[in-house]
Amino acid sequence: MGRAGAMIMRHELRVIGTMPGSTLFGIAMPIVLAALTQGLFTSAVPTNSVSGTGGAELAVPGMAVAFAALGAGRPGFAFFRDYGWGTWDRLRASPASTLDIVAGKVSPWVIMSLVQMLGLFVAAIPLLGFQVSGSWPALILVLFGTALCLCTFGALMTAVSRTSQQLNTISSVCGLAFAALGGAFVPLSALPDWVDAVAPCFPTYWAVRGLHAVVLEQGGLAEVALPVGALLGFTALFALLTTARFRAGESKVYMG
Template structure:
């Protein structure tokens, strides 16, 4: 990748960062909301974890990673909207006419949401420790090893939906459905052992399952980096697959319908 390509990607990153800093309210709300819900869910999760034999659990061991995963997938809307607004502002044709290639247009739109996703994860886990008494029995580096591919997976899911959806309404519907479906099936809303029988065999087919498995290995089982290599690797495979879908279906000449 030459200097010119990096320069074009950096220009897109700088543009997205400027817009996000100008209106940070949606991201602040998405970071505060999981903390509010944790306060209501923690007692329920305490009972569920103690019933599973974790006698010293206070509920934060499930509430913090669960809400972190669920609300991280709600960032898919933010990723998609960043692309659709260019069509709403009638600036997409100008981007197409520029020297940036399709790969550069995608890459430039991935960086800022990825940084935001990582920051959101860090804030939620840190606040979980300070406000709800989350005790991480394992390696904090293990949390990072799971969190980075999870964040990348979320961002690439947003890009894949951009490539597949024609209207912003379609994007919002599929993104919200995916967030709720992944949260339920992946064990973010309840410990995995409490899922209905029909869900157990298909749960490993969603990335949130492996994220929760990795976080639980570190938080509850005291695992380290080596203990989470499997879930982290599978999250990377999900991200690679979503990237392939994005590159296969993303077309710069596809006209998107935003709010108009």
């Protein structure tokens, strides 16, 4: 990302900064749901987990990944907002390349998603008695890989959507599918056997797997290498598809 992309990124961060309620909602709502469901998760705690592990250690990572998946479409609305404001053509006429525009629009939401997930983990410690048995650097690496992957998928959804309403529909359906079939909303052990076969096809599966390695099994950087590698692989695939499909001159309709 060049200088023009960095300027777009700073502008998007300023816009996000005007919506503190959205940031807090992305922390408060998952922690409320984790508090309500941690009792249900207790019976699903793996037997190889460290001593003292309870339902919160399953519910919190799951809700973090689920809400990140449900919010994957947020970067797309940054694009459609410019169409609605009539500033997209001005942005295209600037020295910024298409790569600068896409990277500058998406990267602030990667930061936003990372902050929300990390904020959820930190808040859950005093509120739910949540514990991380493994390495915090490894945990942050998994969270960053998750945020980067899902926000890149958001860029892909933007590329294939012609209207903001289409983007909203696609992101809602895909977010629910990612969260449910990746084992975020409900542990895979409680789902039908066929879900085990398809779950690795979703990045959320690898995000949950990496978080469980750190939270439940005292994992460090070595233990999350495979899940993070899988997340980066999905990111590369989504980025490649976005590059192939995204058209800066394509007409889009903002239906705000």
